[in-house]
Amino acid sequence: MVLNGTVLEKPTEYDVKTPDYDGLWKNLIETLFKEFMQFFAPDIYEDIDFSKPPDFLKQELYKEIIDEKKGKLIADEIVKVFLKNGEEKWILIHVEVQGSTDENFGERMFRYF
Template sequence: MEFFFTQAYAEIDWTQPYEFLDTEFQHLETYAEIGRRLVYKVAKVWLLDGEKAWVLVHVEVQGQYDSQFAELWKLSIG
């Protein structure tokens, strides 16, 4: 989190407990393409301002070169 999402990491109150809610996305695995390796992590965290927030992390393992990867990544993060 700290390495890839520095700003989000800085806004989370890491002294408070966090809760992983991975079961919320388990049903998505049935729709994933065969051969793709996708991981979804969902966590409930507390922000420094005391608000509750939900964090969704999507990881996709890529095993081969894709010339459009950087462009697709930019589109996915908005």
């Protein structure tokens, strides 16, 4: 039997949400942390003792570090690592991927910095 016809979708009937891009980036950074650091921060990478697993800290617990004043101004990851000399360090990682033009992009990046 051959069926011919057109199926019209009604997207309003679906409960489609915008993908959680921030969550996807966080997952990627956590999963590939060693490679992420090697590529984006090779000078720091050399000093990290990767025999001790990194500790991805919960941002809600560190309000004194992250000051949410206006909009979403939080780091993607706060990672506690140990250096080869035994010293503990925290690394704040923020990735900003733009899919469209944002007039305030430069100002936001300055505030993140």
